[in-house]
Amino acid sequence: MTATATTPRTGRPGQEPLLSVRDLRVTFRRQGEEPFTAVDGVSFDVRPGQTVGLVGESGCGKSVTSLAIMGLLPARGNTVEGTATYDGTDLLGLPPDQMRDRRGRDIAMIFQDPLSSLNPVIPIGLQVTEVLERHRGMRRRAARPLARDLLDRVGIPDPDRRLTDYPHQLSGGMRQRALIAMALACEPRLLIADEPTTALDVTIQAQILRLLKELVEETGTALVMITHDLGVVAGLCDEVNVLYGGRIVERGERHELFAAPRHPYTSGLLASIPRLDGARGAPLTPIPGSVADNLPWESACAFAPRCSQPVQRCTAETPRLEESAGRALRCFNPVEVTR
Amino acid sequence: MSLPTPANRRKERVDALAATAATGPGGALLEAGSVDEKPGVSLIASAWRRLRRDPVFLLGAAITLVFVVLALVSPLIAPHDPGANLLIDKVRPQTNPVPGPEPGFPLGADDVGRDLLSRLLVGSQQTLVVGVFATLFGLTGGLTLGILAGAFGGWVDSLVMRVVDVLLSIPSLLLAFSIAAIASRPSQLTVIIAVAAVQVPVFARLLRGSMLAQRHSDHVLAARALGVTRRAVVFRHMVPNSLAPVIVQSTLVLAVSIIDAAALSFLGLGNPNDRQPEWGQMLGRAQTYIYDSPHLAVYPALCIIVVALGFTLMGESLREALDPKSRR
Ligand SMILES: Nc1ncnc2c1ncn2[C@@H]1O[C@H](COP(=O)(O)OP(=O)(O)OP(=O)(O)O)[C@@H](O)[C@H]1O
Ligand SMILES: [Mg+2]
Numbered sequence: 001m002t003a004t005a006t007t008p009r010t011g012r013p014g015q016e017p018l019l020s021v022r023d024l025r026v027t028f029r030r031q032g033e034e035p036f037t038a039v040d041g042v043s044f045d046v047r048p049g050q051t052v053g054l055v056g057e058s059g060c061g062k063s064v065t066s067l068a069i070m071g072l073l074p075a076r077g078n079t080v081e082g083t084a085t086y087d088g089t090d091l092l093g094l095p096p097d098q099m100r101d102r103r104g105r106d107i108a109m110i111f112q113d114p115l116s117s118l119n120p121v122i123p124i125g126l127q128v129t130e131v132l133e134r135h136r137g138m139r140r141r142a143a144r145p146l147a148r149d150l151l152d153r154v155g156i157p158d159p160d161r162r163l164t165d166y167p168h169q170l171s172g173g174m175r176q177r178a179l180i181a182m183a184l185a186c187e188p189r190l191l192i193a194d195e196p197t198t199a200l201d202v203t204i205q206a207q208i209l210r211l212l213k214e215l216v217e218e219t220g221t222a223l224v225m226i227t228h229d230l231g232v233v234a235g236l237c238d239e240v241n242v243l244y245g246g247r248i249v250e251r252g253e254r255h256e257l258f259a260a261p262r263h264p265y266t267s268g269l270l271a272s273i274p275r276l277d278g279a280r281g282a283p284l285t286p287i288p289g290s291v292a293d294n295l296p297w298e299s300a301c302a303f304a305p306r307c308s309q310p311v312q313r314c315t316a317e318t319p320r321l322e323e324s325a326g327r328a329l330r331c332f333n334p335v336e337v338t339r
Numbered sequence: 340m341s342l343p344t345p346a347n348r349r350k351e352r353v354d355a356l357a358a359t360a361a362t363g364p365g366g367a368l369l370e371a372g373s374v375d376e377k378p379g380v381s382l383i384a385s386a387w388r389r390l391r392r393d394p395v396f397l398l399g400a401a402i403t404l405v406f407v408v409l410a411l412v413s414p415l416i417a418p419h420d421p422g423a424n425l426l427i428d429k430v431r432p433q434t435n436p437v438p439g440p441e442p443g444f445p446l447g448a449d450d451v452g453r454d455l456l457s458r459l460l461v462g463s464q465q466t467l468v469v470g471v472f473a474t475l476f477g478l479t480g481g482l483t484l485g486i487l488a489g490a491f492g493g494w495v496d497s498l499v500m501r502v503v504d505v506l507l508s509i510p511s512l513l514l515a516f517s518i519a520a521i522a523s524r525p526s527q528l529t530v531i532i533a534v535a536a537v538q539v540p541v542f543a544r545l546l547r548g549s550m551l552a553q554r555h556s557d558h559v560l561a562a563r564a565l566g567v568t569r570r571a572v573v574f575r576h577m578v579p580n581s582l583a584p585v586i587v588q589s590t591l592v593l594a595v596s597i598i599d600a601a602a603l604s605f606l607g608l609g610n611p612n613d614r615q616p617e618w619g620q621m622l623g624r625a626q627t628y629i630y631d632s633p634h635l636a637v638y639p640a641l642c643i644i645v646v647a648l649g650f651t652l653m654g655e656s657l658r659e660a661l662d663p664k665s666r667r
Contacts, residue, residue: 104566
């Protein structure tokens with residue numbers, strides 16, 4: 001995937017954020033186990049029309065962040081702290097039934113595995129009309145042509161026939177398109193996509209990403225794009241948040257971040273993906289170690305054991321997220337900028 | 340629920356490609372490479388295709404079919420009235436208590452001169468009625484409890500499951516006997532209730548288990564992410580996807596119900612009106628003459644065994660066909 005240069009669609013500077021997450025902290029507690037903080041003080045903003053990426057390795061807390069915002073974490077066994085302000089309302093403080101009214105109407109989400117995310121015993125059409133019935137108070141009959149148009153709009157060929165098809169009768173790409181249709185049925189102003197292309201093969205991935213991009217551009221929907229694939233980020237996101245061990249370690253505008261990563265983790269991630277322009281036979285260098293080596297954030301930088309350039313402070317002190325000029329960085333010894 | 344086997348899937352993909360190719364180049368070809376199945380083939384249909392070639396299923400289904408048809412038409416084809424003491428004159432309590440075969444009575448008569456063949460034939464009716472209704476009642480009770488537990492979780496779940504555990508810890512026949520024995524006037528209905536009560540915890544546990552698995556499934560999460568109401572999540576997304584094992588279980592439960600009902604009648608806890616023949620009751624009566632006339636016991640016993648076997652074979656192969664894990 002190449003980073004095609006498009007003009008950033010970031011909302012006008014100073015425009016109010018649509019979603020503003022502050023100090024989000026999710027702690028899982030299981031009996032007889034140490035509490036585990038999966039998301040540890042995450043803050044970010046999403047403006048109308050903007051696409052914000054949440055990037056990081058498996059287990060860094062991307063899905064937990066999105067589920068917490070959506071109010072979809074299990075009812076028991078966890079505590080969610082912080083705020084997620086959507087259009088002036090803190091979603092995390094809403095009673096469950098009010099949050100349920102907003103899900104699918106104001107905020108929608110699409111998931112990684114399109115086959116298992118669809119109900120196998122209900123035809124696609126009914127699954128789309130179900131959303132319209134729920135939030136628009138439409139009758140099934142009246143919702144049907146709309147469902148058909150939605151399927152058409154997300155590029156499902158022969159939508160009339162597909163309405164009566166069951167999920168297993170669609171291809172993987174079509175299933176994800178159907179899920180996107182369901183998510184966009186009520187024209188939510190915010191869409192959260194949790195690795196929407198990971199389960200698809202490469203050519204389909206590109207199609208789905210293009211579709212998402214078009215839809216978001218057409219409708220001005222704000223998009224939170226969760227992925228571990230920097231290629232996806234490069235093609236889609238305006239702003240990127242890099243997560244490590246439940247905390248944001250670096251944030252920046254896409255081009256700046258790609259051109260001049262400051263955190264050793266970000267630069268390691270960039271070095272570990274194959275690049276089409278990586279001529280000169282530059283070797284791919286994976287980041288050594290695994291998340292199992294993490295140090296606790298309370299007393300150190302969690303990434304220090306895997307870092308390419310640690311200094312003594314890294315294992316003795318918690319680095320803070322320092323913000324300056326649209327970028328944020330949590331590092332004692334950042335990568336030198338070589339332009 | 341049921342995913343296609345790799346081999347089938349491969350075959351169907353070829354079919355699908357052929358189908359799309361036949362319609363000519365168009366949008367449908369766009370993603371045809373990853374189309375899994377021929378359009379119009381549902382999950383049930385793919386299970387059916389497998390079952391059609393399964394000899395175990397076919398045998399079970401054949402037995403079941405014959406049994407059901409016999410039960411329905413038995414009053415019409417039975418040579419005699421099963422309650423009439425037609426050969427009572429031939430009964431000699433001292434020398435010949437059980438009249439043997441004679442013209443018009445191919446299997447002979449019982450100890451009060453009633454035609455054995457007619458009684459066996461008409462007995463299938465009772466067995467079918469008791470089996471079906473006991474299973475239906477058990478299913479209804481079990482589904483209600485299972486849905487309650489699976490939908491609400493938490494303390495509702497704990498409470499329901501404790502009750503279910505207690506019921507399951509009592510040997511099933513003992514439970515059925517106790518319930519049947521409580522009834523002041525035993526009848527067909529008390530037998531049905533007693534047998535159904537034994538099945539309630541079985542169904543409840545089964546449904547609750549698959550409901551819990553559904554609770555954490557991706558499609559339920561996706562439905563919740565769309566704001567679908569709790570009721571719709573339970574009844575449109577969880578329950579329908581939890582039913583396959585329950586349906587399979589019902590066929591197996593039919594077999595158990597038939598045996599349990601026979602056991603109750605055998606022990607005299609069944610319908611006291613013996614003008615309406617019932618296999619378990621016939622078996623009970625035959626005990627007295629077991630040495631001199633074993634056939635009186637053998638025929639009803641065979642009927643019970645064969646019918647129960649039919650349902651069991653059918654249920655087991657259904658289970659295999661619908662269970663993705665047991666696919667070759
Ligand atoms: N319900 C839960 N109970 C306990 N721990 C959980 C629960 N859900 C997630 N976690 C833990 O939280 C951490 C973050 O999980 P999360 O699913 O957010 O990772 P992720 O960044 O989405 O990774 P992936 O790329 O694999 O999807 C993991 O260590 C996981 O084990
Ligand atoms: Mg995830």
